[in-house]
Amino acid sequence: MIEVKHVSGGYANNRSMIKNVSFKVDKGEFFVLLGPNGSGKSTLLKMLSGVLPVHKGEIWLDGKPLQAYSAIDRAQLMAVLEQEEQIAFDFNVEEIVALGRYPHQKGLFKRLSAEDRALIKEAMRITKVWPYRLTPFRQLSGGEKQRVLLAKALAQNPHILLMDEPTNHLDLQHAYQLLNLLKQWQRSKALTVFAILHDVNIASLYADRIALLQEGQVTDVGDVHLLKNEGRLQEVYQVKVSHHPHPQIPKPQFLLSPAHDRSPSRPSFANLYDIEQDHSAVLVHFQRPLKTFSNLNIGSGSEWASHFFLCRLLHTDAASSRQAKVSRWLAERHIPVGQSVGMTANYALSDPIILEKEAGEKAFLAIVTLESRILDMMTPDQPSAAERVIESVQTMLFIDGHLNDRAFVQAVISAVEAKSKVWHEHAQLVSNRKASTRKHTRKYSPDGLLIAATQRGNPVTGAEGTAVLGIEIDQIITEATDVAVRQFLGLEKETLV
Amino acid sequence: MAFCLWSFLTPFPSWNGVFLCFWTGVKNALISGLFRMGWGSLPKGSVFTFFTSKMLWLYVLSGGLVFVSLLSALFISSVHIPVSHIVQIMMEKGFGWGSTRGIEENIQSIIWEVRLPRVLLALFVGAALSLSGAAFQGLLRNPLADPFTIGVSSGAALGVVSVIFFQLTIFGGFTLPLFGMIGGLVILAVVFALTRLSNRSMAIETIILAGIIVSSFVSSLISLIVALSGEELRQILYWLMGSVGRRGWEDIRLLLPFFVSGSLLLLIHHRELNALAMGDETAHHLGVDVRRRRMVILFGASLLTGASVAVSGTIGFVGLVIPHLVRLVIGPNHRHLLPLSMLVGGAFLVYADLAARTVIAPQELPVGVITAIIGAPVFAVLLLRKR
Numbered sequence: 001m002i003e004v005k006h007v008s009g010g011y012a013n014n015r016s017m018i019k020n021v022s023f024k025v026d027k028g029e030f031f032v033l034l035g036p037n038g039s040g041k042s043t044l045l046k047m048l049s050g051v052l053p054v055h056k057g058e059i060w061l062d063g064k065p066l067q068a069y070s071a072i073d074r075a076q077l078m079a080v081l082e083q084e085e086q087i088a089f090d091f092n093v094e095e096i097v098a099l100g101r102y103p104h105q106k107g108l109f110k111r112l113s114a115e116d117r118a119l120i121k122e123a124m125r126i127t128k129v130w131p132y133r134l135t136p137f138r139q140l141s142g143g144e145k146q147r148v149l150l151a152k153a154l155a156q157n158p159h160i161l162l163m164d165e166p167t168n169h170l171d172l173q174h175a176y177q178l179l180n181l182l183k184q185w186q187r188s189k190a191l192t193v194f195a196i197l198h199d200v201n202i203a204s205l206y207a208d209r210i211a212l213l214q215e216g217q218v219t220d221v222g223d224v225h226l227l228k229n230e231g232r233l234q235e236v237y238q239v240k241v242s243h244h245p246h247p248q249i250p251k252p253q254f255l256l257s258p259a260h261d262r263s264p265s266r267p268s269f270a271n272l273y274d275i276e277q278d279h280s281a282v283l284v285h286f287q288r289p290l291k292t293f294s295n296l297n298i299g300s301g302s303e304w305a306s307h308f309f310l311c312r313l314l315h316t317d318a319a320s321s322r323q324a325k326v327s328r329w330l331a332e333r334h335i336p337v338g339q340s341v342g343m344t345a346n347y348a349l350s351d352p353i354i355l356e357k358e359a360g361e362k363a364f365l366a367i368v369t370l371e372s373r374i375l376d377m378m379t380p381d382q383p384s385a386a387e388r389v390i391e392s393v394q395t396m397l398f399i400d401g402h403l404n405d406r407a408f409v410q411a412v413i414s415a416v417e418a419k420s421k422v423w424h425e426h427a428q429l430v431s432n433r434k435a436s437t438r439k440h441t442r443k444y445s446p447d448g449l450l451i452a453a454t455q456r457g458n459p460v461t462g463a464e465g466t467a468v469l470g471i472e473i474d475q476i477i478t479e480a481t482d483v484a485v486r487q488f489l490g491l492e493k494e495t496l497v
Numbered sequence: 498m499a500f501c502l503w504s505f506l507t508p509f510p511s512w513n514g515v516f517l518c519f520w521t522g523v524k525n526a527l528i529s530g531l532f533r534m535g536w537g538s539l540p541k542g543s544v545f546t547f548f549t550s551k552m553l554w555l556y557v558l559s560g561g562l563v564f565v566s567l568l569s570a571l572f573i574s575s576v577h578i579p580v581s582h583i584v585q586i587m588m589e590k591g592f593g594w595g596s597t598r599g600i601e602e603n604i605q606s607i608i609w610e611v612r613l614p615r616v617l618l619a620l621f622v623g624a625a626l627s628l629s630g631a632a633f634q635g636l637l638r639n640p641l642a643d644p645f646t647i648g649v650s651s652g653a654a655l656g657v658v659s660v661i662f663f664q665l666t667i668f669g670g671f672t673l674p675l676f677g678m679i680g681g682l683v684i685l686a687v688v689f690a691l692t693r694l695s696n697r698s699m700a701i702e703t704i705i706l707a708g709i710i711v712s713s714f715v716s717s718l719i720s721l722i723v724a725l726s727g728e729e730l731r732q733i734l735y736w737l738m739g740s741v742g743r744r745g746w747e748d749i750r751l752l753l754p755f756f757v758s759g760s761l762l763l764l765i766h767h768r769e770l771n772a773l774a775m776g777d778e779t780a781h782h783l784g785v786d787v788r789r790r791r792m793v794i795l796f797g798a799s800l801l802t803g804a805s806v807a808v809s810g811t812i813g814f815v816g817l818v819i820p821h822l823v824r825l826v827i828g829p830n831h832r833h834l835l836p837l838s839m840l841v842g843g844a845f846l847v848y849a850d851l852a853a854r855t856v857i858a859p860q861e862l863p864v865g866v867i868t869a870i871i872g873a874p875v876f877a878v879l880l881l882r883k884r
């Protein structure tokens with residue numbers, strides 16, 4: 001639909017802002033042009049709309065060169081939604097939207113036909129500006145103005161819509177409403193959209209394809225996933241960018257890391273936290289948030305948190321939900337819910353085993369506790385035996401180090417392997433001595449695991465670094481779990497293998 | 498507003514009861530339009546109906562205003578002529594209906610040869626100046642623009658002043674208006690050329706700037722001629738202040754082609770003027786050939802301005818205030834703004850001319866003085882209200 005062939009051009013003084021740019025936009029495509037300020041995005045868009053001259057190369061629209069179109073024919077094919085415009089005089093909304101029919105009006109007197117009016121109405125309805133169609137444009141808010149201008153562009157009934165940062169003055173709600181609307185219109189009417197967006201994340205969500213413009217040259221064209229090349233983004237925008245999958249749809253999202261967060265002072269790991277314990281809970285408070293990855297039932301998944309807890313909530317208030325109970329419990333301790341990750345157990349928790357360890361640059365803190373309950377074993381041979389059964393093992397591992405996603409996964413694997421290893425050893429032991437003990441190792445609830453990292457110091461990189469990390473984790477988790485299970489079973493250290 | 502002031506200013510010695518009723522209605526409608534319903538928030542027409550009932554009423558009102566202004570201007574004078582005679586003469590001379598038997602020849606001549614051309618000229622000049630003012634304001638996206646902004650009227654004035662000063666008689670009686678017309682168009686061409694040379698896209702800022710440069714240059718030339726003139730001084734000054742007095746049918750014949758073509762040119766461009774008010778780029782995106790349409794509109798507005806100045810001198814404020822007034826009442830849509838400005842502006846100048854020749858009768862005031870006396874305070878009020 002739009003073909004740009006080796007185009008150079010820009011402002012009139014022979015200095016070409018755009019240098020030898022080529023790309024193609026297919027019919028019905030949502031194409032987004034990305035690039036830093038001053039890269040020539042608006043210049044390129046103005047060349048497409050015929051406002052600025054093309055010095056070299058050709059622009060083809062719908063199989064015809066741009067300059068072969070008359071002004072009217074071009075406007076029938078293509079509409080432009082600009083950033084908020086300065087409109088002279090107090091035109092009302094309806095009069096502005098009606099201008100969208102300008103290129104389609106025929107006859108000597110150029111009256112609005114019934115079809116014109118229907119399209120104006122539709123455009124105003126779909127952009128939800130109909131309720132204030134008689135309001136002067138100047139009295140509208142920025143978001144309403146933008147919707148009115150969109151209505152004008154849609155009333156033009158174009159096949160191609162060019163947009164220069166259409167969401168600039170809009171809040172989150174209106175920006176998404178506008179883009180959803182466009183996406184819908186694009187799909188239902190096979191509209192070709194060519195947009196400049198400054199927000200890489202919005203571009204990723206809405207664009208079918210993107211082009212990266214850098215210093216007047218298109219450096220990359222293609223699917224949004226090409227942006228996952230963080231080096232390219234960093235080169236173009238001159239900032240450190242990390243990509244991240246969108247939680248719901250298969251599109252990448254991009255995150256900036258501000259420079260100010262790196263504090264120069266570096267207290268030792270042991271000084272970063274306090275541990276608080278009472279009969280039913282263990283709480284760890286960190287001075288600064290840690291990046292966590294866990295399956296604990298409060299704040300699971302990937303998070304940043306400063307407060308970590310394992311607790312048993314008593315069933316004093318059966319009506320309220322687990323979440324409400326936890327919130328109340330945390331509020332009593334003046335801990336913000338949003339910065340906490342933890343687990344609430346249904347049954348009693350054993351005394352937590354707390355182990356600290358330093359290994360080179362890194363330091364570790366492991367906390368392991370067992371959830372257990374009394375089980376009535378109504379078996380024929382032992383009719384009234386009440387046995388204590390381990391429900392689950394809850395593990396929290398805090399690491400003073402900088403872990404990437406790969407290292408996090410490695411940490412999970414190592415911790416789980418270590419715990420399973422200990423578990424199976426003891427299970428063997430317990431089953432051998434079954435007759436003499438009244439305690440069992442049967443698990444009914446899922447184990448909990450939390451990995452939290454301070455994200456300071458040198459990042460863990462490469463397979464080797466990850467492997468070393470894995471070995472450290474294996475050691476500390478093995479030890480902590482071992483002590484916890486032995487304590488539960490009432491075993492002496494010597495009896496262990 | 499202007500008309501309300503006007504009704505207090507002018508004594509109407511033998512005002513016909515019917516007229517009075519109509520006049521009161523018009524006045525009340527305008528007063529209610531401006532005051533009761535609030536400035537600028539008035540019956541803005543919907544695009545879905547050509548005439549809202551309010552818009553229709555405003556057209557009827559303006560048309561009525563024109564009609565009443567014509568009749569009253571024909572009627573009121575130092576020489577008393579009954580309305581019935583005036584109507585009879587008009588019917589007979591204009592349409593060949595009825596007869597003028599029983600009416601003295603000199604009465605017929607006063608009405609047909611003296612008063613009617615003068616009144617019609619005032620109507621056409623007022624309409625032309627208001628229409629071109631509305632077009633200039635819309636085109637230059639500047640509510641303070643008027644037919645004088647880009648120097649066309651100065652050019653026309655220079656042409657006329659040169660004719661008086663050098664006592665040129667190349668084209669006989671037509672020399673004066675023709676030179677005026679030519680002067681105006683030459684200045685338009687100069688402004689175009691200056692604009693094109695400095696900025697190929699004909700940006701409005703450049704047009705305004707070029708216009709101001711050219712018009713101040715031309716004004717200084719006029720001042721130079723005034724300074725050098727001897728016995729022609731009074732004639733030049735009187736002409737510069739603007740007047741529609743002592744004009745005949747030949748002036749109307751001269752004005753009419755320019756008036757008709759210029760008006761048509763502007764009236765058919767109401768959609769382009771609306772689009773251009775959105776800004777050049779938006780107009781371009783809507784399919785307006787911005788450069789060409791702008792030149793055509795400027796040409797049309799300059800035809801009207803140049804022709805008006807050529808026949809009646811520089812009558813100020815009509816082109817500035819009337820479009821403003823109309824815009825306040827009906828909104829900025831040029832589809833209605835242009836024709837209504839014509840009607841209201843024409844009627845206004847007819848009344849202003851009536852005042853000019855009756856306030857200190859038998860002497861006459863230049864009509865340009867009256868329009869400025871009424872126009873300046875009105876404009877000041879508008880500015881204050883806008884703030």
